[in-house]
Amino acid sequence: MNRLFLRFFALVMLSISVATIAIYASITIFFGDPLEEVALQQASGQILLLTEYVDQAGPNEWLTRLNKIREITHARIELIPLQMAQQKLTKTKQAQLMRGDVVMDVTAKSFYRRVDLNGERYIGSDEEVLLAQELPIDVAPVLKTELLRYIIVALCLLIPIAVWSSSHWRGLQALAKVADEFGAGHLKVRAQTSERDSIYPLAQRMNQMATRIEALLAAQKNLLHSVSHELRTPIARLEFALELLRNAAKNPQLEPRMQAMEADISELNALVSELLDLGKLDQDARLDCREFDLGKSLNNCVNSLQHVLVAHQLETDFSVDLGNVRADQRLLMRAISNLLRNAAKYANGRIWLRARKLDGNIDISLEDDGPGIPASERERVFDAFYRLDRSRDRNTGGFGLGLAIARKAIEAHGGQIIVQEGQFGGARFIISLPLQAQ
Template sequence: MNRLFLRFFALVMLSISVATLAIYASITLFFGDPLEEVAQQQASGQILLLTEYVDKAGPEEWLTRLNKIREITHSELELIPLQAAQTKVLASKQAQLMRGEVVIDVAGKSFYRRVDLKGERYVASNEDVIHAQNLPIDVAPVLKTEALRYIIVAICLLIPIAIWSSTHWRGLQALEKVADEFGAGHLKVRAQTSERDSIHPLAQRMNQMAARIEALLEAQKNLLHSVSHELRTPIARLEFALELLRNAAKNPQLEPRMQAMEADITELNVLVSELLDLGKLDQLDQDTKLNCSEFDLSSSLKHCVTGLQHVLVAHQLVTDFATDLGSVKADQRLLMRAVSNLLRNAAKYANGRIWLQARRTDNKIEIALEDDGPGIPAAERERIFEAFYRLDRSRDRNTGGFGLGLAITKKAIAAHGGQIVVQEGQFGGARFIISLPL
């Protein structure tokens, strides 16, 4: 935001500078160089002596009068050849010199003028030029006056622009703060502006957008919770009816079908539980907070691995926990749920080996999990953390889940201020890396 107004200020200053140069160029084009006019006025005494005293003398007295002026003035008057004068005069003033007019050299504090156009002053005087130097020319006060004038104009322009911009700047800063808080998950925040503020219409539309988004998300969460809770009732009735059926019918032929029904009910229960967990994670940073406590990370990871022995029984799990892991302050249940989801995911795809590592650096904890499975294509590595997204669309409950495990994992890690990335593993499989700030 600051860069925006700094650029605006620089643009205004540049515009004033360009306008100043444009004014000077326009005046010079239509009326002549104003500095030359000032210099000619300052050198008017020497010019008057030359035109009214020296030029009106006859051919015999012309040089005599010129020498007298040299004696009574501090200026230096000398005769130089016309060709030498032409090399010193600007190309744009050559015609003026050839016409016999006075050509002012402001920077050199001098002027040039041909002695004569027809050679009447003395023999071959039409080939000579009077060069007057050390003239009392000083345009610095004029330049300072003009600079002061433009500075005053610039200040008079910048003060109202600054006042006008400051109100916009404060308003935009307030909108930026609201946008940051809304993006961080605080959906109740709204922009507070007065109707007199110039950004009030923008703030109103932002508030309407925020209210609409909040309402949509709230409706989505309510729908998710309602559906999840409503599903539990028929699931419970199905479980009860299945148990009655099992007790009433002792037919061995029905046993496989009842086991399949139990598997379906278990799958529905898992789906409902994961949907509820996902909804709870969405509520973090808004209505609820993490249940953080201090716990030993190495012991918790080992306990998590032990609790999944029935899932990992067909694989060789290699653990490598650094000795300096120590304790961390986090939501233990949520963090271990994230690691557990990664272990379950690795068990589904690993060919035989899984590696779990954990280490501590100066500012973060890093937990890495790798398998020797088929890996994840680079184009899919971001999408696998989306809810209900699965790489293999043809998987059933025997080979895959619902596509919620990695979504829950990412939200759990993000709730701790960390991040999770997936890379290609050393053994060709997927390598998930969890980074948690200390």
């Protein structure tokens, strides 16, 4: 039984219950209590004896006839003071009693009726009330009949609702599965529904949306690759022309300018490479997961960046229980490399790299003693092309893509990366990774 049916079930049962109570209250207000009508019919024999036999007797025979009825009926008939009877009745029923009507008490299986309105039966008869008890009143069959009617109506409503909601639920589950697969990167998946299905319009709109998103992502991917590859062609021509110029021109005054041109070309090549890497992570984050020694890989990553870290004092602290992890080694080390390069740009002289195994996760922290990152900017530094200080970045290099690539690489492994204020005033990046890439 699904949640959709449960909600409909609760709503229908509540509606039927409210309707039943409202109908009963309305009938009671306008026509009297239905249960009292049933009780009056069941006690009609005793009431008839009182009205047609006892009431027809004269003042001298009234009590004699009442005693005869007491002998032949199973009901217990008593005379009680009027005041006592009024104390047991509601105001509405008190008014009925004072008019001389028969007042039923269904729960007590009894009824009240005044002996005489004017005191003509005997002295004080206008101050006494007939109380008939232990009457043959049984409203249980009526209540059972109403309950059976209630159950039949509920089933007649709930069975079609169950069938209807079940088909809806299966359709919604299919749409949810399609949405999950689409979100996981399977852009070709579409909802398969029949035109007779009630969710067909919704499924069609989801398919149209998926087609549009797929087309936009494909256009973005093609644009990124086209621009990147188109840039490589003029860059290659510039490198070739620069080499020819270097061989042809022996003027020492041109040497600094040619070195600057070579640096610009290298920067453009690096930009194209990072753009392509970022595009791959955006379009396809599938991992090539394998077992590898994390501590050894971190040491190899540090050693490969000695030319970048040569001007800084790097302290590493890897716990001995790191062991092997299952992840995409190349992608994970690319993220660590980007963080190290970023730290090398802004550190004043010292960098700390630590790795620990905690509660089934791998925690890697990288800290520097540089100027740090303001709290208001700590989330935005992971955005592509975002730089805190563009003038400083022109001196240190960079395009604002390194941290974006690092975050996407970590998130592709099911981990997360945050930045905090370090112990020495710089930035502290903390990576939390599961032992098994998700």
